[in-house]
Amino acid sequence: MIIVENLPVPLDRRVWQEACALRDAGWTISVICPKSAQFPLAFETIDDIEIFRHDLPLEASGRFAFLYEYAAALFHEFRLLWKVRRRRGFDVIQACNPPDLIFLVAAPFKLFGKRFVFDHHDVCPELFVAKFERRGFFHTLLLLAEKATFRTADLVISANETYRRLAISRGGKKPEDVVTVYSVPDKARIRRVSPNEALRAGAATVLGYVGIIADQDGVDHLVRCVHHLVADHGQRSIRAVVVGDGPALESVKRLAGELGVADHITFTGYLRGEDLLAALSTFDIGIIPDPVNEYNDKISMNKVFEYSALGISSVSYDLTETRRLLGEAGRYALGATPADLAVAAVPLIEDLELRLASGRRAKALADAQFDWDREAERYVAAYARLMDGDRRPSAAGA
Template sequence: MSLSLPLPARKDRPPHCVIIVENLPVPFDRRVWQEANALKEAGWDVSVICPKNEQHPASYEEINGIAIHRHALPLEARGKLGFIFEYACALFHETRLLAKIALTRGFDVVQGCNPPDLIFLVAAPYKLLGKKYVFDHHDLCPELYAAKYERHGFFHRLLLLAEKYTFRTADKVISANDTYRDIAIARGGKNPGDVTTVYSVPDRQKLRRVAPDAVLKADAKVILGYVGIIADQDGVDHLVRMMHHIVHEEGRQGVRAVVVGDGPALASVQALASTLGVAEHVVFTGYLRGEKLLAALSSFDIGIIPDPVNEYNDKISMNKVFEYSALGIPSVSYDLSETHGLLGDAGSYAPNATPHGLAEAALPLIDDETHRRSMGARAGKLAEEKFNWSSEAEKYVAAYAGLVKQRAYA
């Protein structure tokens, strides 16, 4: 069998980008999947390297003409040593699969999506062969570490070093918001012309309202919803404590919380719900896809963003902001800088950084349906005017212009 080498690039095909993401499988990772499809629609060949999970167990499949290569991970890490082991395994498989793609199809660009800020190690050897590296800056890893472990120290310095070399290796940086862009320029030393902000807004043609899930609704008067990963830093424990305050201290009846998603902290927050006596008021659905996901989201009366106040969450753009708003669901959150900047007066904010404060912000929406509908309409209008994936996709594709020399292909 003849093999095509990674250099020189073949002239009989479109340019080819390989996207590497470690923390979520594709197409479950919405941002990565939308980016992959945007490049495909712009005439690129696209491959993705990502992990497997129970919902996406296939080692290889092709969807929408995008080749998806998946690898196993031995565990879903929580502690420091667990993360080191997970990342080492991921880097091994990413290196193996990228070499396979290089030898069988060739490629022109590698896009690395953090966390971790280590994927540049996989791409760096190919830069010696003229390939380009694009860093898709999903997370602030040093800030995430500081928020999770409440310290800086040795590992924090290592993360800053990894971030530094990631920026240095990258030919282009795609920032998840303007705060990240500022960090890429100030802390990463990038030329402003090489950094493009692309917000993770959903494609509103795919995220739409459908008939609510009748089982989730059941006899509930108001559904408080959460969608996303359930990890230690995501604050689902704050949602559970908020429910304790609403049900047991404020005495509200007919209020149910629905948590859509999964993650390493699921068992602990389920145990917390039992300990606080709100297990019957909190439903955990696990991962949902397709129409089941849309039906669950369409059941939400209020969207909860329980991510706690810290230096990490203050800077990130929550996907939940965009998703709730696209469906006309009013949001309740802590008063985080980036979240407040996105939602403005379309959001409701806790008066203090505690689950009690989160409950206080939710109660006016729980008690007043007219107010709830008004805030939902305001969020929907905001999404229609500002949270538009087609414009974000244009910026994303434009960032790739010039990375690969134009060439004729059949």
């Protein structure tokens, strides 16, 4: 039983790949998640995985609004857990954060012998600081919720090695109870196709972004970067293509208009399937505009894996986890402002051979290190050890 609160399934690629990996290993899988405009059905079965979706209020934008959103989600998750228990049963509940509150609805089922797995997607205390630029009472509550989640979990699946170290140091978990599984895309599902020339719109260079558009994701930095490229560097034959949706979409569109670069940016909204692949195949340079803060410094962004898998050169701020993943295959801004991001992008815009060489390095890195089959094997093996009671550390854990 997998519970995810912030994205519907199968839109959440990591959760969907995990569900499919367990299904292929012989597990019966159910998922609880929110509805969305793209996935409005309360129930459907996709590829033998039963998906139960619930309503949510509008996405929160303030601290108290977050509490309301999470309370509504917890109510529906608890209700649907009982429904699934009666319908087909489950042995394990896997909670995918944010928030670090799903342990509240899972904990009662441990009394019935169910196991609890925490799939650690985000570091919520750091995310709070990034969104609200303060600590205080709510930050303390988030630290307590995170600790309670770690204490309740029989197994922790960490999204990267930084998270794994946090689970052990801040969460008090034994090293053998924490396994790292990276969110790399399945190579069978991500590939180059014919580009969407309508998105290029005649531009010499396409700067691309794919992902959620929320305040902490830095799409406003991308818009400002485009402004600097046009106004300061004379790069008028560029177009930015932003693929995705989220609560900050309208504000970044307004910003593009205010800065006079709306004609240089296309917002496609949410895409999937061949339309998504065609958009990604149009990118010449992948932009990772997530700003410098303690949250982004720790996370492994899906964009890193997706750009690399397609051989797209990328530009980002100098974030610890991003540099650790990309190494010499990435290009990094020397400072932390959109103007610095623009300066880092200029050589790739002006030098085609440099750009192609950077893309080849990224593709070679992805082929050698970003392998979902390997991550899935580690993930399924962790579940097998959990159910067998064998807590010997895996090779990756060691």
